[in-house]
Amino acid sequence: MGEIFTHVRDAIRSQQPAALATVIEGHGVGAHLFVRPDTEPIGTLGNADLDRVVTRDALGEIEAGRAGVRHYGANGEANETSVSVFIESYAPPPQMLIFGAVDFTAALSRVAKVLGYRVTVCDARPVFATKARFPMADEVLVDWPNRLLDKVGATLGMRDVICVLTHDAKFDVPAVVSALATNVGYIGVMGSRRTHDDRTKRLRDAGVDAAGLARLQSPIGLDIGARTPEETAISICAEIIGLRTGRAARQLRETDGPIH
Amino acid sequence: MREILNDLDRWQKKGKRIAIARVVDLEGSGPRLPGAAMAVNEDGEVAGSVSGGCVEGAVVAEALDVIATGTRRIVTFGYSDDEAFAVGLTCGGTIHLFLEPLDW
Incomplete structure (x- = not known):
């Protein structure tokens, strides 16, 4: 050599x-x-x-x-x-920014690492955003997501993804507004149908237009009946892959044509 | 390339001669994109892959010959429809590999 x-x-x-x-x-x-x-x-x-x-x-x-x-x-x-x-x-590995240090965050970090992402977990609450809770993440930051994006947003590109898992309007709305100002290829936002409807209203009030709302994958994930954090992580990552490749996530046995 | 680096380090420390095979081009359907890499050492140990397991056996044989002769080459594998035991990609694609000794 x-x-x-x-x-x-x-x-x-x-x-x-x-x-x-x-x-x-x-x-x-x-x-x-x-x-x-x-x-x-x-x-x-x-x-x-x-x-x-x-x-x-x-x-x-x-x-x-x-x-x-x-x-x-x-x-x-x-x-x-x-x-x-x-x-x-x-190229350096693509980045996944996860906003919200919740149970789903740990499972999503694990699955994202399997797919080769560099994973950053960010939450403004120091009690939750600890390296001990998310040992698989490359970086755990105590900060407001919108403040983090003010710093690093310009470095993010189409291969990078942002997942907003806080489902707390106080954090969600500024995080989503900042995420929409980046060029990331995927913005997923977690929440029930009710949370989604309420958040959509708040985002409109914050000045997000129809094109901005259409760019959000909200509620986040594919409809595979995921319940546990691990299943939800798979549903989110499968959605990320499907959107990147431009495929509707159907079973292969229901479709024809080349697999790759 | 990333996934084979640790094996390459280990082999290098033992002074093993190594050949590396990389997917350089792909026609039609194939499981691995250009850049997928597989390395073989002089003992026939393998790291990485260049397909879904369809052609790796044949690549080992080519790689051992590259180590023995020092001759760089392009090797192409296509679809092996009627010859059930011939080496090829069952998915119907064609891949072009470049094999070279890792001496650079």
Whole structure:
């Protein structure tokens, strides 16, 4: 194992964005280039111009969190195909922010970790928001959710999710208003039908428009009859997956077409 | 790649020679996306996976040959409909793997 793989390994472990470009066909098969934002690339694909073009494309793949094969000429020409380069990006894990340190929070943290999320639990009540109650969370913060989002909201993207589990209007309304100001791909809000109706009214009073309300998954989760915190966590995570992939969550035996 | 790092560290400490196979392209339906990685050491120990278990056996054989010869290669597995015992993806997709020795 050499220098480039060591860089790849360290980037993945420290959750820093990076990409590895590998020539898989054409001149220089097996050459590698390791790319990070704002840093000189390490290694070479055998041609300075090719390195420059691939570095640019690799930075784009990091942004998009993608991996795939691209074709170039020997000097990086875009409309030629003599060299095939596999560009694999290593994005930091997506984040799940859970607002409300309740029983459901522990179960949801566990299931979210299984799916690879970096989990942050946030609640303004210091008695409940303790690391001892949520050992599986990466971070447990005593703060108002809206104040946390004022700080970190701009760093959140489409892959990230926010779950509001407080079902206390005092916390819910400012948390949801702040969540709607982010670009997260999913905002789920817990509560009974009655809580939901009451909260919807309060959100309207707080100035949330129809488009904002439509963006909320409220009440949170799929209709699978979940009762326990663990079952509810599965119902929430299944909803997150289904919305990301654009599927209506039906049984596979009731549908046809490819499974993936 | 993340899920195989601990095994790679362990093998590296023992001085094992290693080949790594990565899904680089996928046509049609397939269980693992580009970037899915599997590593094989010179003793035939395996870490990670590149499909739902359909082609891993064949990948081990290719990987051992990569370790022995040092030759990098693309290996393609497609659908094995009529040949019940041929290696392929039962889901109907085609995957392209790139295999290389981990010496870089």
